[in-house]
Amino acid sequence: MTAIFSTLTKQVPDTLERGDRWREQALCANDAYDPETWFPVGESPAAQQQTADAKAVCYQCPVIDACLRWATETRQDNGVWGGLSEKERTSLRRRKARAAAPKPAATPVFETYRSAYDSLTLAVDGHIKWTGANEVRINGTRRSPNQVAWRATRDRAPVGQVLADCDHDGCVQHLTDQTIRDQRARQWAEQAALKPMKCGTVNGYKAHRNRGETACPACQQAKTDEVRSLRNTGTTKPLTERSAA
Numbered sequence: 523m524t525a526i527f528s529t530l531t532k533q534v535p536d537t538l539e540r541g542d543r544w545r546e547q548a549l550c551a552n553d554a555y556d557p558e559t560w561f562p563v564g565e566s567p568a569a570q571q572q573t574a575d576a577k578a579v580c581y582q583c584p585v586i587d588a589c590l591r592w593a594t595e596t597r598q599d600n601g602v603w604g605g606l607s608e609k610e611r612t613s614l615r616r617r618k619a620r621a622a623a624p625k626p627a628a629t630p631v632f633e634t635y636r637s638a639y640d641s642l643t644l645a646v647d648g649h650i651k652w653t654g655a656n657e658v659r660i661n662g663t664r665r666s667p668n669q670v671a672w673r674a675t676r677d678r679a680p681v682g683q684v685l686a687d688c689d690h691d692g693c694v695q696h697l698t699d700q701t702i703r704d705q706r707a708r709q710w711a712e713q714a715a716l717k718p719m720k721c722g723t724v725n726g727y728k729a730h731r732n733r734g735e736t737a738c739p740a741c742q743q744a745k746t747d748e749v750r751s752l753r754n755t756g757t758t759k760p761l762t763e764r765s766a767a
Contacts, residue, residue: 544588549579561601573607580605630658635665639674642667643694650695667694724748 545551550560559579562572580586580602590604594615599608606614632638642654652667660670668684671694682700686693698706711732719729722740730737737745 544585544592547583547585548589549583550576555579560603573602576602577605577607627655629664630655632658632660635660635670635674638665638670643671647690649688649690649693651690651692652694653692667692668697671695672697672699 549555550557559572560576562569562576580589583589583605586604588604590606590611593603593606594611597615598611601608603611630638630642632641638654638658638660642652642658643650644653645651650671652671654667657664657666658670659665665673666684668686669680672680672684675695680699680701684697684699685703687696687698690696714729714732720726721738722744724741724744727737727741727745730741
């Protein structure tokens with residue numbers, strides 16, 4: 523491919539008017555050449571030789587640039603145009619598209635978590651909202667907004683993933699790590715164990731299970747009745763309180 527483009531740069535500059543007038547000076551329009559030469563079929567050795575023969579003529583053509591530009595702009599899918607095969611033209615279009623695509627913004631770099639936090643957060647309705655990119659780089663390490671906010675405002679490193687703990691979009695003030703989530707889970711389990719048990723109900727059955735106990739006969743019957751009711755009615759809403767029969 524490099525050799526092809528180095529050849530293209532040596533051709534006579536295209537000074538023809540816009541439109542199709544460049545065709546009048548194209549060598550392939552000469553009666554001395556078979557037009558089918560520029561349309562090889564398949565990938566056989568014969569087709570590859572035919573492609574090479576067509577390109578050899580193209581490289582001597584004074585309007586090779588105009589030909590290639592026209593074939594690229596009109597997306598000619600077959601044949602050799604401007605010294606390039608269909609695959610080479612497709613590759614050329616893709617490279618141009620990638621070059622024209624907007625480049626992603628560079629990841630912001632900060633020296634400390636606090637400097638990043640102070641620069642990219644804003645107090646909004648009792649929350650601290652992150653206003654920057656989805657990640658920043660601190661001391662060569664990429665960090666998420668939640669990680670930055672945690673380390674900037676707390677005196678210990680997080681354990682596990684740092685997650686938002688409220689429904690406010692972009693809030694980085696109310697956060698949890700795995701330590702906090704584990705503590706909450708233990709508290710909820712302790713509260714459930716201390717909650718007065720009402721036997722003969724579905725909630726009583728759940729309380730037995732939460733305590734690691736075998737449910738009493740009354741609670742087992744309440745659970746059985748609930749399951750039977752769900753199956754008979756086809757509803758998906760469980761009964762939260764149901765006395766044993």
